[in-house]
Every structure is written in structure tokens, then in C-alpha cells.
Amino acid sequence: MIKARVTVTLKNGVLDPQGKAIEGGLGALGFDGIGSIRQGKIFDVELNTADAEAAKTSIANMCEKLLANTVIEDYAVEIL
């Protein structure tokens, strides 16, 4: 059993309206000094295999095909 964490973030330069909304919300709650907030996603994946290299390749494939939109998003795979 291999556990991995996939982190998907918007590429630099891609507008993040959700992050902007959170900035606004935090400002309304009285938090100041916030430079910027950008939101991303994580996926905690468990694979029934013992081969870390194969798992990494398989997860990168999943990212390309489903988990990330590689036009506007970057992804990183970390084996835990």
C-alpha cells in the first residue's frame, strides 16, 4: 500500500476568483496585511502496490487524464 499526496495549483498568471473572494472575506472579518491568497486542491491517494516508482508514474498519468487541467494547472506528486 503506497500513500501519495497530489497537489494541484493554478499556474502563475491564471486568474483565481475564488482566492480573491477569500481575500475579500478575510478583509471583511478584520484580517489585514494579506498580500494574496490562491486556492488549490490536494488528493490523498492510496494505491494497492508496493512499487513506489510505478505508483508515481501511475499517479502522474491520473493527473494528466483527470485530476488536473494541465492547460491552467500544475501538479506535484509526493510519495508519503
Added chain:
Amino acid sequence: MIKARVTVTLKNGVLDPQGKAIEGGLGALGFDGIGSIRQGKIFDVELNTADAEAAKTSIANMCEKLLANTVIEDYAVEIL
């Protein structure tokens, strides 16, 4: 300027229908051997301060008040 990454994940035992849907989607795409997938969120926060300790406290407050639903979610703050 301090950069931090906030990771928000569902607590153990909390149902994750979005993760289940992704499992189903990956299965339909031909990926097998998937034990489980759980989805979470990240927030990349930039604060206009130089005090890492104060930043950490401030971000923990943001999590309690807005970024995480502490009834069903855990959060972790990592200063980068």
C-alpha cells in the same frame, strides 16, 4: 513578506463523496489498484509581515474563522 501554505483535509471518518466520484472516474478510465482517494484544499497565503510566529497565529485564526470548517475538517499551516 511571509508565504505560507494551509492544507485543509476532511477528518477521518467523514464521508468524502467527491473523492468517491474521483475513484469511480479513474476506474472508468482504466486505472486499477486504487485503494482510496480523499480530496482536500490548499490555500497559498502571502502576508505583509516579517514575523513568522505572528503570521502563523494569524493564519490559524483565519482557518478557525473562515478557511476550514473545524467540525469536519482539520487544517495544517506550513510557513514556506
